[in-house]
Amino acid sequence: MKQVKKWTILRVYFLIYLVCCIIYTIAKWKILSYEEGWGVVAMVGLMSLGLVGLLADFILTLIIKNKIILNGIGILIAIGFSILLWIELK
Numbered sequence: 001m002k003q004v005k006k007w008t009i010l011r012v013y014f015l016i017y018l019v020c021c022i023i024y025t026i027a028k029w030k031i032l033s034y035e036e037g038w039g040v041v042a043m044v045g046l047m048s049l050g051l052v053g054l055l056a057d058f059i060l061t062l063i064i065k066n067k068i069i070l071n072g073i074g075i076l077i078a079i080g081f082s083i084l085l086w087i088e089l090k
Contacts, residue, residue, distance in 0.1 A: 006067070008067075008071055010053065010056070010060070010073075010074030010077055011054065011074075013078040013081075014050050014053035014054045014057065017050045018050040021047045021050060024043070025040070049081075053077070056077065060073060060074070
């Protein structure tokens with residue numbers, strides 16, 4: 001029987017984050033790749049943070065079986081990540 005994939009708040013948050021990074025990179029490609037292309041390198045770095053977040057979600061889903069606790073921890077991580085990202089990019 002096919003297993004249903006668990007959608008968690010953290011997984012949805014980081015998938016939306018990655019999609020926004022990809023859309024921004026495509027929309028602003030000329031600006032990001034200007035001169036030496038350090039903007040593209042920065043976007044790859046930001047996307048790698050999103051992949052680390054998805055990896056953290058995967059590890060948390062393996063460790064924590066209670067969906068309420070899992071989503072609670074996911075909300076805290078998403079809020080913390082958003083605050084740190086906002087402070088860094090301000």
